[in-house]
Amino acid sequence: MEPIGIILTPFSNLQDMPIQPGGGEGVEGTVVIDPDYVEGLQDLEGFSHIYLIYLFHRARRVELTVVPFMDSEERGVFATRSPLRPSHIGLSIVELVGVAGNILTVRNLDILNSTPLLDIKPYIAAFDHVDKSRSGWLTAKEEQIRTTRADDRFV
Amino acid sequence: MEPIGIILTPFSNLQDMPIQPGGGEGVEGTVVIDPDYVEGLQDLEGFSHIYLIYLFHRARRVELTVVPFMDSEERGVFATRSPLRPSHIGLSIVELVGVAGNILTVRNLDILNSTPLLDIKPYIAAFDHVDKSRSGWLTAKEEQIRTTRADDRFV
Numbered sequence: 001m002e003p004i005g006i007i008l009t010p011f012s013n014l015q016d017m018p019i020q021p022g023g024g025e026g027v028e029g030t031v032v033i034d035p036d037y038v039e040g041l042q043d044l045e046g047f048s049h050i051y052l053i054y055l056f057h058r059a060r061r062v063e064l065t066v067v068p069f070m071d072s073e074e075r076g077v078f079a080t081r082s083p084l085r086p087s088h089i090g091l092s093i094v095e096l097v098g099v100a101g102n103i104l105t106v107r108n109l110d111i112l113n114s115t116p117l118l119d120i121k122p123y124i125a126a127f128d129h130v131d132k133s134r135s136g137w138l139t140a141k142e143e144q145i146r147t148t149r150a151d152d153r154f155v
Numbered sequence: 156m157e158p159i160g161i162i163l164t165p166f167s168n169l170q171d172m173p174i175q176p177g178g179g180e181g182v183e184g185t186v187v188i189d190p191d192y193v194e195g196l197q198d199l200e201g202f203s204h205i206y207l208i209y210l211f212h213r214a215r216r217v218e219l220t221v222v223p224f225m226d227s228e229e230r231g232v233f234a235t236r237s238p239l240r241p242s243h244i245g246l247s248i249v250e251l252v253g254v255a256g257n258i259l260t261v262r263n264l265d266i267l268n269s270t271p272l273l274d275i276k277p278y279i280a281a282f283d284h285v286d287k288s289r290s291g292w293l294t295a296k297e298e299q300i301r302t303t304r305a306d307d308r309f310v
Binding site (some may be wrong): 051129 | 197
């Protein structure tokens, strides 16, 4: 599986990075797509939000249970967004500000600089909107998302 | 990148498969996780919805522009959910019915039988809910999602 581009962000270290796009509100970055794939970006600009699917390229190991940033208990890694998951795949929904050639400007970033991008998909409310959901161990903690910052536990 | 499990569904052919989870409402399947990773499933059951990230294992080629199921015009592949994307990565939000050992029961499936699973992430409203979004070329067509079925164009 080859990257299709690279994500450039203001965050060169995990420390002090927002832990989710909600905490990165207003933070802008760019996505540089391999020029070979520029034709595939046609029509993307009509979408206000996109999924970025990427590699947690700094994650060097797998931990099947982790203590998430917003918790004090060990949780199964698949019940978290920890980078130490077996596939090392990350997923973020970001706002698409604009497309110019092979360069995308995006907003609300929680992604490390120089992250290899695997795929872009449009966010489509009719497919992706979940009306009512339960968020397990996170339910009581949702308000902390905007203010919590990463540390080095997942390095 | 190694699969962490396999997705078992009633759909052995693309023909007549729902094109999105919205069209697969009520359709149940199971996800069998490699027993080595069962510890990572802890706490997952608290979430009502999960992302499945998987490989479009039947897709044999890449097409940078495609005519989506719900359209009659060519669109850039990154502005669609077509399997013929460079990475061949698929993403679906499904309902989590239950977890028993290394077996997940899931509902609302639009996935082919025997699909290799790359990752599971919890759907967390505070991270993933998008309040207002624009869906580009799809906007006028959202009502067709529930009734449209796949054909063999992406085989």
